[in-house]
Amino acid sequence: MSAAPESRVRSAIPAQTLPQAVDGGQADSRPIKLKATGIDFFYGAFQALHDVSIDFFENRITALIGPSGCGKSTFIRNLNRINETIRGARCEGEILLDGENIRDIDVTQLRRRVGMVFQRPNPFPKSIFDNVAYGVKVNGLARGKRAIEEKVENSLRRAALWDEVNDKLHKSAYALSGGQQQRLCIARALAVDPHVLLLDEPCSALDPIATGKIEDLLFTLKDQCTMVIVTHNMQQAARVSDYTGFFLLGKLIEFNKTGVIFRTPAQKETEDYITGRFG
Amino acid sequence: MSVRLIRRKIVNAVMLALTGLCTLITASTLLVILGYLVFNGASSIDWNFFTRLPLSPGETGGGMANAIVGSFQILFLAAALGIPLGVAAGIYLAEFSPNSVFSFFVRYTADLLNGVPSIVVGIVAWSVVVVPMKRFSALSGGLALAMMLIPITVRTTEQFLKDVPVSMREGALALGASRWRAVATVVVPAASAGILTGVILGVARIAGETAPLLFTALNNQFWAKGWREPIASLPVMIYTHAISPYEDWHRQAWAAGLVLLALVLFANIAARFILSRGTHAQRG
């Protein structure tokens, strides 16, 4: 595309709807829960992230959007240091959880506090019950059979799965449908009461009803934890999130309140992407 | 049709027929061995075979009770030594240090050991156990077979662990499990059906080994009184009976062959059963 039509699109946005005009550009009233600064990430020689900095505010939902392969998963996988398990991967920059560098936090402690739901459902080859109880047992969060059972039931209810599985808790998790498996993974993550929950396209395998349930769940979880959700679904990002970050080719192009991003993006790439004009 | 095309069709048909023929020969060789064994063995097998000790040459009607039990004893010893060691080493190779020089070396050694002729394993066991102890023993036989079982176990364990998807490990780690915990509670259980299958097949393979036992466990016409005594085993019994000049001993050798075959066959079927059940659960 040549320069001329590009500038036409940009100037087509009326001046009075610029970000500051709409949301006042005020800082959030909540403290910063998680702060990523200057993240460069490499898979071997390939640089997947370039100087990404984002502040995640406590009890807020932040959506990360962007075309496939732009580094959304790579980014959030740094927030719980799960990328460290990839051979030859290297992360530069600083990530603070409650002001503390996550590299200084014991990694098992960090991951208990920063839970993650992966892009593809990955239940363990165990029973439904044992899947949910896993984190509880590993972290010693409940003692005794009764207490663990309560935790499991509670987590399954929160993930909107209880009614579908309460009569087959001791059946294999593989007997569940893809969508149910994903909700099981959400329940599993919730069972350890994380402070931050990273959700990598949690609804990509779900039907609209289950998606609605998950979105309701995100709202009810808001006062208990800070959430980061990667999604390809623009409506979903607009519905559930308070903040939105737009990634493109490993760079954070734009970050702002969700209303601003969707109504009056400052960058042309953002606008092209959210309006579906992107390549 | 062009000449080229016709030629390709002919070549295709000939190759197909050739490979089919080879398959037929392979299958029939197997069937002949099985048939021969069943034919000769079944007519020789009787209740005495399982309950009585061998008799001296010339007498008829003895059995191989001591060799059957002895084989199990030696295999038990080999399994008790070889399986824990092999599985642990396999876990180390697959999970904790897959790319180090040390692991490369271990893997290479295991593969070499796998290819070492079993008679050589026997000599080694003889020189490190039998010679210093100044006696043939069940212990040395078990050790020799363990030496053969370890490399098989190491490699199958490693392979099945590697087949466990990365997402499984990540799932466990992301919940706050330590690496060791994730391996012990998620990865190894996920591979357990495969590992168990590999181990059973490994034991079945060494069950028929004769050479490593010839100058370690030796043989015994009676019940072995302990691990430090020479002990009878089915493969060695087959060997000594088959090369003897006595008709009745030949009969017994066939019977022993059949029993050994039945045991190995049973182990194979069990292994397959376990593996298919394990993978069914995963496919869901």
Ligand SMILES: Nc1ncnc2c1ncn2[C@@H]1O[C@H](COP(=O)(O)OP(=O)(O)OP(=O)(O)O)[C@@H](O)[C@H]1O
């Ligand atoms: N394990 C890996 N090794 C090497 N390169 C990788 C690895 N994982 C991802 N990449 C590369 O890093 C880039 C970012 O990938 P990433 O998975 O973060 O994208 P994404 O934004 O999550 O995409 P999607 O929306 O399809 O999930 C891509 O170019 C991808 O090919």
Ligand SMILES: [Mg+2]
């Ligand atoms: Mg992704």
